[in-house]
Amino acid sequence: IVVSEILPEIIHVLPSIDRPVLPGMVIPLFFTGREVQDLIKRIMDSPSQNKVLGVSYPDKSRTRDSEEDIQLQKTGTLIKIFKALPIDENTVQVVGQGLHRFVQKEITSQSIPQIW
Numbered sequence: 001i002v003v004s005e006i007l008p009e010i011i012h013v014l015p016s017i018d019r020p021v022l023p024g025m026v027i028p029l030f031f032t033g034r035e036v037q038d039l040i041k042r043i044m045d046s047p048s049q050n051k052v053l054g055v056s057y058p059d060k061s062r063t064r065d066s067e068e069d070i071q072l073q074k075t076g077t078l079i080k081i082f083k084a085l086p087i088d089e090n091t092v093q094v095v096g097q098g099l100h101r102f103v104q105k106e107i108t109s110q111s112i113p114q115i116w
């Protein structure tokens with residue numbers, strides 16, 4: 001895969017709570033929330049062959065008041081989604097492979113999923 005062909009201009013970024021994701025890793029990730037499930041469904045249903053999503057590790061040095069107030073690191077990893085499986089009405093498991101590191105240039109949406 002040539003990364004420059006699939007790296008989108010805008011990346012939807014989700015927190016990778018349990019562990020960081022690095023390029024080359026094939027990893028199962030679990031995400032919760034109706035908005036997150038809807039986003040992943042839109043990605044998987046899109047006609048594009050590039051089923052990609054950004055993940056970033058939470059910045060634990062910053063305090064937060066709620067799950068919706070998660071501050072992410074300024075870098076993340078673009079992952080190619082191979083499979084997305086709903087676990088229950090609020091949780092989805094995504095199996096993907098880390099493709100490429102990226103750095104935040106601008107945040108256009110602070111809510112989860114963030115849009116960089």
